[in-house]
Amino acid sequence: MPDASWWDAQYQALAGVDPKALFGAWARRSAQAVEALGGRLDVPYGPTPAETLDVFMPAPGTPVRDVLVFFHGGFWRGSDKALHRFIAPAFTAAGTAVVLPNYALCPAVTIGTILDQAGAALRWVEAQAAAWCAPGPVRITVAGHSAGGHLAAMLGVRQAARVFSLSGLHDLRPLMQVPFLHGDLQLTAQTARAWSPALHRPATGTVVHAVVGGAESAEFQRQTQWLREAWGEAAVPVADVCPGAGHFAVVEALADPAHDVHRACRLLMAGASASALPSNP
Secondary structure, rough: OOOOOHHHHHHHHOOOOHHHHHHHHHEEEEHHHHHHHOOEEEEOOOOOOOOEEEOOOOOOOOOOEEEEEEEEEOOOOOOOOOHHHHHHHHOOOEEEEEEEOOOOOOOOOHHHHHHHHHHEEEEEEHHHHHHHHHHOOOOOOEEEEEHHHHHHHHHHOOOEEEEEEEEOOOOOHHHOHHHHHHHOOOOHHHHHHHHHHHHOOOOOOOOEEEEHHHOOOOOHHHHHHHHHHHHOOOOOEEEEEOOOOOHHHHHHHHOOOOOOHHHHHHHHHHHOOOOOOOOOO
């Protein structure tokens, strides 16, 4: 069996990354997005201070064709929607409304509580989206990165959804072996199984496109392939590797309208099942 250091290395997404530089750049880009788009920031969707979301709409007069709900990563114990606002401009420019929910963080709450909050955020969006998309149909896609990919996939277990999972954590059982996560996540064999999307059947009608970076660890890549193996190609028609991309580069790729990852997300939003990514070697 692998030892503790191996597990830590496999899930240490910040290895080889300068967090101050990376997240500083994201914060600057996100501030620029707010300056350009305006947006409704920190809108409550639930009763606790953590349950807020940001909404970015296309330019006035632009028909809203789709809604993208994006959950940030951070191993359920860190990060914030405010760092991810830079994702919005590439989508609003194409007529998509973008919603970025926050949620409470471990260890103050459990992953189960976070899942309930994610569901509440999606219900808030569903209640609003009919007005945003009038007179056309409502098309909502739920996306997320890392822990956010887990939340998006679990929403696809609880109800029919279009899900775009970037470097998603789809089976939580291996995380019980990761020392740096023990204290915050406090997973048990029972909760790890209960909260793992790969160990449950997706809701009828759920379709997932899953993407992972080619430069990510074997475990992160396995997490993506595991969901497809568990749910089958009908529910997960796309499970791709983005060549050369690291754990955080895939988020930047989503925000780049010229990148294949962004195009893959847009294909899912349009109801297509083909991948926009190059064929895997």
